[in-house]
Amino acid sequence: MSVSPPSSVRGSPIRPLRSRRGCKTCKSRRVKCGEEKPTCARCTKTGRKCEYEGTTFGTFSSAPATDSILDNPLSSSPNTVWRERRAFAYYFQHTALFVGGGLETDFWSTIVPQVSRSEPAVWDAIISLSALFESPEPCPDIAFLRQKDLRILNQNHRDALGWYSRSVSSVRQRLDRGDGDIFVGLVICVLFMCIEGLQGGVEQATRLYTHGVQLILTLRAQIASGAVDSSKAVLLENNIVPIFVRLGAIALNFSAVPVGALLSDSEHALTQGFASLRSAREGISILAAEAQLFQRTCLGHLVMFHPSELPYEILTQQATLLARLKVWHAAFTDLMESLRRKDALSPQQIGTGALLLTHHEMLFIMVATSTSLLETTTDAYLPQFQNIIEQAGVALDASARSDGSQPPLTIELSVAMPLWFTSLRCREPRLRRMALTLTGRAPPVQGFYKCATGVRLLETLIAVEDMYGMKRKTAQGTTGSIMPESTDELNGSNRPDSSSDIFRFDLESHPATPDLDYASSPYSVGSEMKPGTTGGLIPEEARIKPINIFRVQDGFPPGTAEEDIAKWSPYREQSFMHFLRNERDPISGTWHLVHGFTPIDY
Template sequence: MTPSPPSRSQSRSPRGTTGIGPLRSRRGCKTCKARRVKCGEEKPTCLRCSSTGRKCEYQGTVPLGTYSSAAASSVASLLDKPRSPSPNSSSSSLSSVWRERRAFAYYFQHAATFVGGLDVEFWSTVVPQVCQVEPAVWDAIIALSAMFEDREHNSNAPQRYTLPENRRDALAWYSRSVSAVRQRIERGGSDVFVGLISCVLFICIEALQGGTEEAIRLYAQGVQLIVALRAQIACGAIPARKGVLLEDTIVPIFVRLAIMALSVSGVSVQALMLETAQVLSGFASLKAAREAMVLLVMEAALFQEACESNHADMQYATDVPPELIARQAALFSRLRSWKAAFTTFLDYLRMKNGGGELSAQQTTTIALLTTYHEMTYTIVAICTSPRKTITDKHLHNFRNIVDQSRIALDASARSDGTQPPFTFDIGVGFPIWFTCLRCADPTIRREALALLRRAPQVEGFYGNATITVSAEAIMVIEESLAMAIDAHRARNQTLHTGGQVDTSHITMFDVNRFAVTLEGPNTNSNAITNTTLLPTLTVSDIPEEARIKPLVPFRPRDGVPPGLTRGAVERWGRAPDTWFLIFSRLDRDPVDGVWREIFDCVPAELES
């Protein structure tokens, strides 16, 4: 595994600030409050008190998540043994040691729960234990912590100063971790299991700093490491307990990520799924229900790929081969089994809880799993047809996705109404993105967009700002095309009577010469000017010819994708390194009535 070293940030501390400081809140220890100094809130003893030999006491208890006593002991041990080079008497070395210890305490107390979701034991126990003997993992943890805090600070409190030292420290620690992993590989002493844990942490770090492409590359390397680790376990070179951790926790993490990486990574996920049993007869926990649902989502995605290949081969005819019908029926059966097992488990969970309210995490997870079930059912139902208007039969499913996503976001919101900046667990982003992409109902779509803006900044590989603005662009493109097609048909019918109207020549360049932005704040209202294009528009006003399929963005300098002419790009007059959003739509030939796929593109960046 050879990730690229990160580049250093050039940000500077605003005037009047001193860079990173202890955590700012009212939950500091009584000793620091009495001394009127900022407390780092480390538990059970804050760093300021422990470093000066003072007694440290806290007022009441602060909920920090569910951690085992062994994990707490590990943290105390690690805080006593920082992974920096042995400090000398210089103030700079002591400051470096203190910042590392503070970053680790912040990770353990704040970041681990939000990053891990239902996998809290892995993130708050296993990873900290590994970092006791692996400096590269220690450096990766504190880098992740610093970037998490930087995201947290700047997104939820934009009026406050930034944390440039946090960013610089994170990049330095990350670079040090990458170098350590490379050195072990070069020496031939690399532990595959440690390498896999480092890979997971590196993916998080890249995602937090916006390195989606690098995160996906690391994901592909992680899949290779899983295959290698399974081979070592099979021959007895790795202890069986590590094999259990691999299959129960690490492989499911990569399977969940595969949902987002399937279309862009080029990595086959079949190897991951072969060793993962899918139990649908009953669930012992929400985590078990989640893993089973993720596998169903993956099966549905693979089924969708097979259907799309058939559509292309059959020139978008509506005939469905018997084998695809059989696969669809089998998936529907498994989805029904999952739903029945999930309902039974929820009844048990409520009975166990004595009829009282469920916890916020339970409420969030239940709502999330419901949205994934609705999404997966809809995918399986619609993908056998090449016609995108088939989704209009499933508006109730899209409505349920939006309603359950709202419940999930309300339950996961913190006291100030904000969401955690990053999650590596399943989130609302994918189901809401699917709704924005395939639901043409203007009301439901705009509700989904509003919820997408409330979601965590980063889920898995992707930043929320990017997918929010691109989702809005898809809506605008479809509604703009619908307007143009309707106007063209009206003019044509005025001149002629009857017959199919050719709309294949209508392009976004002629319809609406706007540009969208896939970067920057997701509240940017200047990027798309017709978000409320047609307040009275209904789903029936958007014909098949206006329904689009977004494809992977491209830059002209890397070549023009198949199906798109160079002229379609050059007419926009943009630089070769400009990102473009490419999409396709179906249009019926007015002579033979055959549906054909046509391609178009719009710039994905604002003009400077």
């Protein structure tokens, strides 16, 4: 499908969606501006003075008519058509710029709006997303609203859900007629996932993601057979697939999504050289998905088999991934140095570079420690955890909007994922708490998931580890530190010990991760932590590894003793965190892998 405006809409009151973000100099010369900030590449090359209308990065230069329509709140007019046009104006000026993190302006600001001109379902999805983006207060999902009165919502949310419902109906009508266009379906799928993400609809967004992957594979097959215009192949691989790979890399933190099906055509993960920060981002996104899939494979083998029996293929894959991460960093460093020499690095590009570095550090630690069940293997990477925190601060400062806030949703790579990983795997108390605090500054919704939900999980995990740490100190006859308030609930008289000790696997004592060719990050902040940053590390026996979250009403994990779980809570909707913990036999010195469970407000 061509994304050019059809002739039937050329007379539409909606004006052509050309970018108005170019600098004044290029506009006066009537040449295309690359829109680089603070000075565009064309003006830099020709030595001309480069100025932009307005001072805030990430906003369009507005026509007076567009400015005026945004002066009034969305809910101030009973005119439905006016509210739709205002929602679209807000999308064009704000939502499109921030939801993709600033590197996907072609997709969000050009392709999606152009498709909306001939596709009512896309138009409705755009204005629904825009209304939720402008008013991101907690909004009940559709299932909840089937049982509740729509009047509990404000006008913005009623409009958003009404437009969303209308879009869904349009899609169903097209499917019933059998005239669905796959490319349009993928655009709608991305928009629907964003809408569900803002509403907390993780399950719905995950189903949409799976359906979108199937559409991508179908469209790839049609392109390969020549049944579809080759222009769609460019749009698919340059715009749609990268979005799904990034979303998949984010979703793998909490669920199983079929992102692996999209990686077969990404042999080198774009690590041989980068022409732009966008290509560097695509490379690290692919590596992020592959690293997490590798981590899951390792955990499955370590739990089921003896650690020393890890297949040679897994160890080879580990070495290959570490080597590719090193190559990625070398290519990324070359790119950043090239931009610096040209004096073409804007504050936003510096922030994007810092963001990509946080992901590289995270992936390096993840891959290097995946072949060991001992949680203490991460202690060798405290400098890398510290670098994640430092770079995350730079990235958050750069991605903030003009009022200092972060956008309510991003489906771009975000510092939320590396910070979450740091809070989860770093057991140096100060660094862990700093990462948890910085997570609160990240966009509230990352992909399908609300950061607040991840923070609650981390707080529960930290409380459980503090409890085990205290028990260990007590058993050794030492005085433990005061436990956080959240631990009181876990250890109260109305609840049993959080560890059910249902399963035990005998593991021979084994060392930490073996020496590797790349034993430290290629851009580590130093071989030692900075003075004053270290604290008492949590002992191995007190560390836990979360496996999944489940509810009683959805069934129990295989092998779970239901009576042990049921005594925690009589409520079927109660959520539980399933985790692993290493326990050493004091006599034989043999490690035992213990499966534990604890209630969690999730």
